[in-house]
């Protein structure tokens with residue numbers, strides 16, 4: 138089972154343009170199904186990003202960091 142901190146890391150990796158394996162994406166998806174903390178986090182992330190581009194690496198580092206700075210990470214538990 139993926140822990141919240143790991144789920145957030147993977148969500149952040151997606152935004153950073155870090156490729157995730159299919160297994161990692163599935164693990165993240167499953168975690169989001171059962172964890173409203175991380176769902177909320179990802180919803181904030183997506184809202185700030187607007188429409189997340191298909192090519193995640195379309196975001197440059199400065200913009201990604203600016204977005205991440207505005208986020209309120211979920212409490213780890």
Ligand SMILES: [Zn+2]
Pocket residue numbers: 140141142144168172173174175176
């Ligand atoms: Zn979680």
